[in-house]
Amino acid sequence: MGDNAGFFLLPNERADATPVASGSSVAYSISSRTEHPDVAAAFLDHMSSAEAARIQMDTGFMPVDTEADVATEGLTGDIADSFGPVAENDGIVPFPDFAAPGMIDRLTAGLQGIISSQTTPEEYLSSLQETWADHHG
Secondary structure (H helix, E strand, C coil): CCCCCCCCCCCCCCCCCCCCEECCCCCCCCCCCCCCHHHHHHHHHHHCCHHHHHHHHHCCCCCCCCCCCCCCCHHHHHHHHHHHHHHHCCCEECCHHHCCCCHHHHHHHHHHHHHCCCCCHHHHHHHHHHHHHHHHC
């Protein structure tokens, strides 16, 4: 698509609402039972470094450090410009597949169905609930 692509956050119901989006790079945590807490902490420190921010951006993820100088242009630049205000306003929500395996597939296909008028909003929401219920019982 080259320069013929762009990005914007889905609009909220209210113009003044906090923008939201899903995750940054990859979520990591340290178990309280780890045998190597210093190594794990060093890894987490590295993940928030300027070097890691550049690697994250170059591989298609938004950096954990929203202050990092990773200026870029094009589609990735559009995404980064939208992501900054989301992160700064605590608008990051968990990755959709945390709710149920396959949720991201249901979300994206469903939105495409709404955009193409092949799915109603009610059918879309019902399919999301069904995906969650199938996993959680």
